[in-house]
Amino acid sequence: MSGLFGGGARPSAWQTPVLAGLQIQQAGYSKPVPIVYGTARVSPTLMYYADWTVIPHTTTTNVSGGKGGGTSISNTNYTYSATVCFELAEGPVQGVSRIWRNQVTYANPAAVGFTIFTGTYPQSPWGYLTTYHPTEAIGYQGSAYAAFANYDLGTGSLGNHLFEVQGIFTSPGVVDVNPKDVITDFLTNAHYGVLYPSANLGDYTALGNYCSANGILISPAVATQRPAHDWLAEWARIANAGIVWSEKQIKIIPYDQIATAVYDLTDDDFIVKGAADPIVVTRKRRADAY
Known part of the structure; x- marks a missing residue:
């Protein structure tokens, strides 16, 4: 009777459905692992997850019912955590400089809490897996990944x-790569390259000197399935060079053999108004340049 006249509390509860595991949007088979030369932004692939944990969050609100009565309303929502490994690129790379998560930028992996494995040969397993999942502790040598x-x-x-990703051939202060180094590694690397015989490569010294003298540097991420000659043609075009087959060798020859600057222009060589700069160069932000 007390409930009929408002003298007692009637509890009420509501909770969201509990997820049984990580929601995978799609699965891929034979998806290319990016080869990153220089510095490039890549989309990772989830290659491992474990330790799915459901964390309940319950709040209780007392609602007055009048004449001394009331209702207690309980509301339970859930958040989740899991141990994850994201595959990034073929290794070895130099590291990871920045991370974006849902449009939030983090200056380095430590700002988020990721441990970066650069994909060395060999590569030791992640210490966390060795301790808590020893049967699943794989080194993933040659794969750069974030854990x-x-x-x-x-x-x-x-x-x-x-x-x-700060990829192959990068170093402190060097973020882009000479096309000559990219082409040579792409053709001959024993782990991820075309496995083209090095004896059938021409001398690319002139190409390297030409690109260095003219500031021609690139940062490609080989992340899609394309014929190898398409990649080579693209890089040769950027380097202002032609690919020829001669003397049983692939030769890449700059169209302009001049490896030093032809002109040395100063402010006196331009017609400007007042104190305006003779040349103004506008570049996109690095985050928008990929």
Whole structure:
């Protein structure tokens, strides 16, 4: 009777459905692993996950019912975490300089909490897996990847991630690569290259000198399936060079053999108004340049 006249509390509860595991949008087979030369932004591939954890968050609100009565309303929502590994690129790379997660930029992997493996040969397994999942502790040699133990997934989605990879041939202060080095490695690398015999490559010294003298540097990410000659033709075009087959060798010859600057222009060589700069160059932000 007390409930009929408002003298008692009637509890009410509501909760969201619980996810049984990570929601995978799509699965891929034979997806290319990017080969990153220079510095490029890549979209990672989830290659491992474990430790799916459901974290309940319950709030209780007391609602007055009048005449001393009331109702207690309980509301339970869930967040999730999991241990994840994202494959980034063929290794070895130099590292990762920036990360984007759902349009938020992080200055380095440590700002998020990722551990970066550069894809060396050999490569030791992740210490976390060795300790907590020893039967699944694989080194993944030759694969650059990012790992995170108990990664906060919010409502259960991985979200959108992008990684700026400092790839092959980069070093402190050097973010782009001479096309000569890209072409040579792409053709001959024993792990991910075309496996073209080095004896059938021409002398690319002139190409390298020409590109260095004229500031022709590139940062390609080989991330799609295309014929090898398409990649070579693209890089040769950027380098202002032609590909020829001669003397049983692939030769790449700059169209302009001059390896030094022809003109040395100063401010006196331009007609300007007042104190205006004679040449103004506008570049996109690095984040928008890929």
